Amino acid sequence: MKVMPTAITDVFILEPQVFGDSRGFFLESFNQKMFQETTGLTVSFVQDNHSRSAKSVLRGLHYQIRQPQGKLVRVVRGAVFDVAVDIRRSSPTFGQWIGVELTEDNHRQLWVPPGFAHGFYVLSDSADFLYKTTDYYFPELDRSLFWADPSISISWPVEIGTQPLVSAKDATAPKLSEAEVFS
Incomplete structure (x- = not known):
């Protein structure tokens, strides 16, 4: 497993070793020991x-307050532009994003x-998105951050002349300045 750092210290891109031939491919999508050793x-x-x-x-930007979830995300069919936004007020990278x-x-x-x-934006005709979480989902702790907040200024790769398809919840989510965030 190759680990690539990003501009935000705590966010990593992981690239598994893929073994392929004319029959297809094999990869190990997660190995606890290797994850710990490499990250x-x-x-x-x-x-x-x-x-x-x-x-x-476009799904997001989602998070869970008080019982935050770490997520290991991947796509098994299609393509997405995936984004993580630091919403830890005490962090030197607060409000910054990685895509x-x-x-x-x-x-x-x-x-x-x-x-x-x-959050993520689907680039292909459809996408199957898988993710592992470090805590359970609690609907009462679920929060959203407005995906088009100009103070964050995410460069979503939206095709010219189209609008992202978002849920009602995501369309009306608060901006970072009004959102409940982590201390």
């Missing part, structure tokens, strides 16, 4: 999630640590 992090995952989204769907393209072909994964808002 220096000890995590326990308690839940796996799978979502399928159509082209131009990376995750595809079924590049097999990359993104580690989104607790204390970050997370």
Whole structure:
């Protein structure tokens, strides 16, 4: 497993070793020991999630307050532009974001640590998005941050002449200045 640092110290791009030939490929998508050795992090995952989204769907920016979730995310079909936003007020990178393209072909994964808002935009006709979480989902703790907040200024790769398809919750989410964030 290759670990690539990003501009935000706590966020990593992971690239598994892929063994392929004319029959297809094999990769190890997660190995606790290797994850700990390569990232220096000890995590326990308690839940796996799978979502399928159509082209131009934008999900996010989501996070869970008081019981934050770390997420290890990947795409097994299609392609997305995946984003993590630091919403830890005491962090030197508060309000900054990382974006990376995750595809079924590049097999990359993104580690989104607790204390970050997370979202993605679907680039392909559809995408199957898988993620492991370090805490369970609690609907009463679920929060959203406005995906188009100009103070964060995420460069979403939205095609000219199109609008992202977002949920009602995400369309009316608060901006960073009004959102409940981590201390």
